[in-house]
Amino acid sequence: MRPTKAHISLAALRSNAALAQRLAPHSKLVAVVKANAYGHGAVRCAQALSELANIFAVACIDEALELRSAGISKPILLLEGHFGVQELALSEQHDFWLMLHSEAQVQQLSDYSAKSTFNAWLKVDTGMHRLGLDIEKASAAHTLLSACRHVKQPVVIATHFASADSEDSDSTQKQIAMLNSFNADKNAPISLSNSAGILAHNSAHGDWIRPGIMLYGSSPLEYPHRDASALHAVMSLHSEVIALRTIAQGECVGYAGSWCAHRASRIATIAVGYGDGYPRSAPSGTPVLVNGQTAQLCGRVSMDMITVDVTDCEEIEIGSSVELWGEKLSVNTVAGHAGTIGYELLTRMPGRVPLLYTDD
Numbered sequence: 001m002r003p004t005k006a007h008i009s010l011a012a013l014r015s016n017a018a019l020a021q022r023l024a025p026h027s028k029l030v031a032v033v034k035a036n037a038y039g040h041g042a043v044r045c046a047q048a049l050s051e052l053a054n055i056f057a058v059a060c061i062d063e064a065l066e067l068r069s070a071g072i073s074k075p076i077l078l079l080e081g082h083f084g085v086q087e088l089a090l091s092e093q094h095d096f097w098l099m100l101h102s103e104a105q106v107q108q109l110s111d112y113s114a115k116s117t118f119n120a121w122l123k124v125d126t127g128m129h130r131l132g133l134d135i136e137k138a139s140a141a142h143t144l145l146s147a148c149r150h151v152k153q154p155v156v157i158a159t160h161f162a163s164a165d166s167e168d169s170d171s172t173q174k175q176i177a178m179l180n181s182f183n184a185d186k187n188a189p190i191s192l193s194n195s196a197g198i199l200a201h202n203s204a205h206g207d208w209i210r211p212g213i214m215l216y217g218s219s220p221l222e223y224p225h226r227d228a229s230a231l232h233a234v235m236s237l238h239s240e241v242i243a244l245r246t247i248a249q250g251e252c253v254g255y256a257g258s259w260c261a262h263r264a265s266r267i268a269t270i271a272v273g274y275g276d277g278y279p280r281s282a283p284s285g286t287p288v289l290v291n292g293q294t295a296q297l298c299g300r301v302s303m304d305m306i307t308v309d310v311t312d313c314e315e316i317e318i319g320s321s322v323e324l325w326g327e328k329l330s331v332n333t334v335a336g337h338a339g340t341i342g343y344e345l346l347t348r349m350p351g352r353v354p355l356l357y358t359d360d
């Protein structure tokens with residue numbers, strides 16, 4: 001069997017969820033498992049979180065239906081609401097909660113002839129300008145939903161932060177103030193915080209927190225943070241050395257010979273490439289852990305392989321273990337070298353990499 005595998009630690013997942021809950025002890029926890037739980041397998045992650053999460057959240061109804069088919073029975077919040085009236089019927093049938101972000105969605109729900117009550121959240125645009133009703137329209141929508149007999153009261157008022165990951169928190173404070181002022185005369189339950197809000201903005205925990213990336217052990221913050229450093233990587237992407245050679249000074253490695261040896265060098269070829277989710281944009285110099293030692297990527301990332309300079313490493317042989325990212329080498333570090341973020345690397349893991357679950 002190909003040695004390329006992603007190990008998923010369900011104990012780490014639970015420990016990260018418990019940390020989110022400890023940071024916001026008075027809030028209910030919405031575990032965000034969209035995009036196949038950020039590449040970690042939505043069903044297995046939701047099962048593992050069943051005691052810690054009050055509800056789950058996904059981006060679309062297909063993701064919610066996948067969880068229901070697998071026997072997940074908790075409510076599931078659709079973060080972009082329903083797409084069309086037919087999804088209202090499915091949501092009613094399956095107890096999917098709706099984060100309503102537009103007047104059209106609010107109207108559709110209000111006009112829908114329901115047999116039971118819906119859990120509807122109202123998303124307010126407080127500055128991100130991506131989804132949500134602006135303050136004026138949100139007031140009218142809130143009035144409509146409050147009067148709607150098939151909507152469970154009180155309606156949760158929600159917003160999403162644009163820059164909660166940044167050390168400069170002015171814009172986040174503005175968003176918090178805007179939501180609080182919108183809610184002043186309503187006194188509704190509120191939900192603001194993604195992972196960055198949970199970690200860095202205590203005043204924004206509200207009634208429902210919505211952690212995503214932190215559940216998977218990757219910090220969303222642009223700067224070091226004590227609580228973020230207590231997160232544990234859930235995914236460890238592993239492979240092995242499948243070839244070893246020594247090349248002379250001046251010899252070049254890989255496609256287009258983009259890296260050339262400035263000394264006689266020992267080159268290890270690893271069975272992982274962009275076809276396995278390792279970013280092709282990772283440049284020479286990106287750290288790779290070979291047999292527990294930090295070595296450096298050299299030359300271009302191929303589809304199925306990478307080459308690593310192990311000249312300064314000890315006891316490297318065919319079959320030596322390799323960590324591309326995980327507990328010892330943060331996915332954010334690799335992402336930083338590759339010009340992207342941990343979210344992207346985790347979320348786009350391709351199906352060819354088996355996910356191996358452990359309870360520890």
Ligand SMILES: *Cc1c(COP(=O)(O)O)cnc(C)c1O
Pocket residue numbers: 032034079160193194195196210211212213214220
């Ligand atoms: C994805 C998402 C989250 C989770 O965000 P993280 O940064 O991964 O914690 C929370 N709320 C909404 C509306 C989202 O779309």
